[in-house]
Amino acid sequence: MTKIFSNASSKNRDWRKALTDCTASLKKAFAGQSCDLLVFFVSEAYKNLKPEEFCRELSVAFPSQVLIGCNSSGVVAGDAEIEMEPAISMLAMKLPDVKLIPFSMTPEAIESVHQGSDLINAIDIYPTDKPHFLCLADPMSTDVTKILQAFNEGYKGLPVVGGLASGAVMNKPNWLCLNQTIHLEGLVGLAMTGNIQFEVLVSQGCRPVGKPYVVTKADDNVLYELAGRPSLEVVRELFEMLSDTERALAEQSLCVGLVMNEQQTSFKRGDFLIRNIMGFDPDNGSLMIGAHLKLGQTLQFQIRDAGTSTEDLKLTLEKLSTENGAPRGGVLVSCCGRGKAFFGESHHDAKLIQSMKGPLPLTGFFANGEIGPVGQKNFVHGYTSSLVIFH
Secondary structure (H helix, E strand, C coil): CCCCCEEEEECCCCHHHHHHHHHHHHHHHHHHCCCCEEEEEEEECCCCCCCHHHHHHHHHHHHEEEEEEEEEEEEECCEEECCCCCCCEEEECCCCCCEEEEECCHHHHHCHHHCHHHHHHHHHCCHHHEEEEEEEECCCCCCHHHHHHHHHHHHHCCCCEEECHHHHHHHCCEEEEECCCCECCCCCEEEECCCCCCCCCCCEEEECCCEEEHHHEEEECCCEEEEEEEEHHHHHHHHHHCHHHHHHHHHHCCEEEEEEECCCCCCCCCCCEEEEEEEEEEEEEEEEECCCCCCEEEEEEEEEEEEHHHHHHHHHHHHCCCCCCCCCEEEEEEECHHHHHHHHHCCCCHHHHHHHHHCCCCCEEEEEEEEEEEECCCEEEEECCEEEEEC
């Protein structure tokens, strides 16, 4: 048997009719064959949608071995991005010789995980099986950074992709679905082992400016000194060096990039983990960074705008391999801060992906945080597009 990937979507404003549209399309594509995995995302723009009822009807209309999804402020469907409007998007997969292991974790269970071995015991999946993970979480109740650190320790070098539900963006409670069970907190996930490959892209949409510096004084996320100088003084010097255009961008979107491989002697776009600057203290010249800082690590300031983000996504897509017609499908998790408001046009990321790597059966959603690897470690990101292509 060969793998089958098929996506379906509907913008019908009646969620039951939209669900019927999607399942009818998938049934036609599968032609009576069974479905192993169904990934779905639902916009919270629907009125009177009850997640328990939705998942129950979906599992009856198009049964699958594993059903996983969440609510969101918008969905990705093929080459379209449907934001803040009623829509459903799905990707159905037939995966012969692939073992699917679903799991869920409450906030309390995540709190009890202190190291990689704790996570292995909690979800009972062996690292030697080389699992690849798809995870969805509630950002309000889940310490995503902590659990990803445990994944990085327990399952070194193995990818975790996914994102954080964004129904709250539309003033609705976030919810996650795993096999008809609705979770209002915590995390749901799926481990995939066997005949499965993940090709992962994380486009952070930034480019470095100025020069790299070594962190010489820091406490947790407070950056006091760079190369022996107050960090705020370094920022002021950077602004003086920038062009007028770059200075205007930096005033709105200055970030920091933490070097992922300290063995390198020079750094370029893609060599950094991007983190936001959360604030500053003019009295002591410190910056508050959205990451735990370590003495001796290398940091370089970054700027983000629509043009840079487009260029970054193109460059990252170019690095993906081509699979000579092998069956494949994808899930795109894009930040709520991207989309039309950021790029000035609709369907930006989805169309670019399809133009360069399509036609690709693609589903996805706008997230309140995107999960994906940079280097050999998994992180939660912001203002990022995280794409996984299954082979």
